[in-house]
Amino acid sequence: MGVPATTPSQTVGPFYALPDGILWDDGPELVPADRDGAFVLHGVLRDGNGDPVPDGVIEIWQADEQGRFDHPDDPRPDSSGWQGFGRCPTDTEGRFWFRTVKPGALPTPGGETEAPHIDVTVLARGMLNRVVTRVYFPGEAANDADPVLAAVPAERRDTLLGVTDEQGLRFDVRLQGDGETVFFAV
Amino acid sequence: MTVHETRSDSGLILPEYLPDEGSHPPLDSPGYRSSALRHPKQPLQYLPQNLTEVTGPLLGQDRCGEQDHDLTAQHDGEPLGERIIVSGKVLDSAGKPIPNTLVEIWQANSSGRYLHQGDRHPAPLDPNFSGTGRCMTDAEGNYRFITIKPGAYPWRNHDNAWRPAHIHFSLFGQAFTQRLITQMYFPGDPLFYQDPIFNSVRDEKARERMISRFDLDSTVPEWALSFKWDIVLRGPQATVFEDEEEEDDD
Numbered sequence: 001m002g003v004p005a006t007t008p009s010q011t012v013g014p015f016y017a018l019p020d021g022i023l024w025d026d027g028p029e030l031v032p033a034d035r036d037g038a039f040v041l042h043g044v045l046r047d048g049n050g051d052p053v054p055d056g057v058i059e060i061w062q063a064d065e066q067g068r069f070d071h072p073d074d075p076r077p078d079s080s081g082w083q084g085f086g087r088c089p090t091d092t093e094g095r096f097w098f099r100t101v102k103p104g105a106l107p108t109p110g111g112e113t114e115a116p117h118i119d120v121t122v123l124a125r126g127m128l129n130r131v132v133t134r135v136y137f138p139g140e141a142a143n144d145a146d147p148v149l150a151a152v153p154a155e156r157r158d159t160l161l162g163v164t165d166e167q168g169l170r171f172d173v174r175l176q177g178d179g180e181t182v183f184f185a186v
Numbered sequence: 187m188t189v190h191e192t193r194s195d196s197g198l199i200l201p202e203y204l205p206d207e208g209s210h211p212p213l214d215s216p217g218y219r220s221s222a223l224r225h226p227k228q229p230l231q232y233l234p235q236n237l238t239e240v241t242g243p244l245l246g247q248d249r250c251g252e253q254d255h256d257l258t259a260q261h262d263g264e265p266l267g268e269r270i271i272v273s274g275k276v277l278d279s280a281g282k283p284i285p286n287t288l289v290e291i292w293q294a295n296s297s298g299r300y301l302h303q304g305d306r307h308p309a310p311l312d313p314n315f316s317g318t319g320r321c322m323t324d325a326e327g328n329y330r331f332i333t334i335k336p337g338a339y340p341w342r343n344h345d346n347a348w349r350p351a352h353i354h355f356s357l358f359g360q361a362f363t364q365r366l367i368t369q370m371y372f373p374g375d376p377l378f379y380q381d382p383i384f385n386s387v388r389d390e391k392a393r394e395r396m397i398s399r400f401d402l403d404s405t406v407p408e409w410a411l412s413f414k415w416d417i418v419l420r421g422p423q424a425t426v427f428e429d430e431e432e433e434d435d436d
C-alpha cells in the first residue's frame with residue numbers, strides 16, 4: 001500500500017497578523033502572573049546582519065514544573081489542563097516575550113535525563129520552513145548531563161542558554177552570522 | 187523493532203516520527219530574496235525525538251467560534267469574489283487521519299489585498315472580508331472552510347513579481363515534530379512558473395502536493411465551487427505495538 005508523502009512547508013509570509021487570525025490575545029501567556037514560579041522569557045530575533053526581524057513569530061512548547069505533558073503520548077500520569085504552548089509575534093524591534101514557569105527535567109526512552117528546557121519554533125517572512133531551537137536554564141546542574149546539550153559543539157552551547165536579567169530570562173535568537181543560534185533537525 | 191525493545195528497558199516508549207526533509211524547500215533559496223539573511227549557515231544539530239518533541243499542543247474547540255470556518259459569514263454583508271469551499275483531510279504519512287486538530291488559515295481578499303497595515307498593494311479592501319478562519323478536523327480528519335477565492339498580488343521580490351493565488355495554512359497535528367505552516371494553491375495557475383516561493387520546493391511531485399484539486403462533485407450547485415486539498419503531516423514509524431493496537435480495534 002502506498003503511503004502519502006508529506007506536504008511541503010512554505011513561509012508564514014508577512015501578513016499572518018490579520019485581525020482575529022493566528023495571533024491570539026493570550027498567545028504569549030502560558031500561565032497567569034500570580035502562578036508560583038511565573039517568570040518572563042523574552043528576547044530579540046535577529047537576522048544575518050544582526051538587524052531585528054520585525055515580522056517573525058516565535059512559538060514555544062514545554063512541560064510543566066513536574067516535567068509532565070497533558071498529552072496521550074506521554075505515558076506517565078498526565079498533567080491535566082497544562083497547555084504548555086505559547087505564540088508571540090515579534091514587534092518592530094524584533095522583540096518577543098512569554099510568561100511561563102520553569103519546566104521539570106524529563107526522562108528519555110534511553111534512560112537518560114534531559115535538563116529543563118523549552119522547545120522553540122521560529123517562523124518569519126523569508127523563512128521557507130520553521131527552525132527549531134531549545135532554551136536551557138543557566139546554572140542548572142542537570143545541564144551537564146543533558147544528552148542534547150552534550151552533542152552540541154562546546155563553543156556553540158551558550159547560544160542555547162538563557163541569561164537571567166531584571167525582566168526574567170533573556171533568550172536572543174540569531175538566525176545567521178556571529179553567534180548564530182544552534183538550530184536542530186527535528 | 188530492536189530500537190523499541192531497547193527503549194522499553196527504561197519503561198518509556200515513544201512514537202518516532204519519520205523524517206521528511208525531501209518534501210521541504212531549503213531555507214537558503216536565493217530566488218526568494220528575503221531568505222538570504224534569514225537562513226542558518228551552521229549545520230543543524232541532532233535532536234532526538236524525546237517527550238517534548240513527540241507531544242504537542244492539543245488546541246481544542248475552545249479556540250474556534252461557530253462561524254470561524256466560514257469566512258463569508260463574519261460580517262453583516264457578503265464579501266465580493268468567487269465563493270468557494272475548501273475541504274479535505276489532514277492525515278499523517280502513515281495514511282492515518284488526524285482527528286480533532288486545529289487548522290488555521292489566512293488569505294488575501296478577492297482583489298489580492300490583505301487586511302494588514304503592511305499590505306501596500308493598491309487594490310481595494312473589502313469591508314465584508316477579514317481573511318482569517320479556523321476549524322477543527324472531525325473524527326475522520328476532515329476539515330472544511332467556506333471562503334472566497336483569493337486574488338493574486340504583486341510583491342517586490344523581483345521585477346514584476348506576482349504571487350499565485352494562495353491560502354496560508356497552519357497545522358499542529360498531535361506532536362511538536364508535526365507542526366507545519368504551508369500554502370495551498372489553485373490548479374492551473376499561470377503564475378506558478380515565476381514564483382520563487384512555490385518553486386522553492388525543488389521536487390516537482392512535492393510542489394504538486396501544494397496544489398488543490400477542483401472537485402465538481404462537492405460543489406454546491408448555484409452557490410459555490412469546491413476545491414479539495416489533503417494535507418499530510420509526518421507520521422510515526424509503524425511499530426509492533428501499533429499493529430497490536432490496530433488488531434484490537436478490529
Ligand SMILES: [Fe+3]
Pocket residue numbers: 013015294349352354
Ligand atoms: Fe500570502
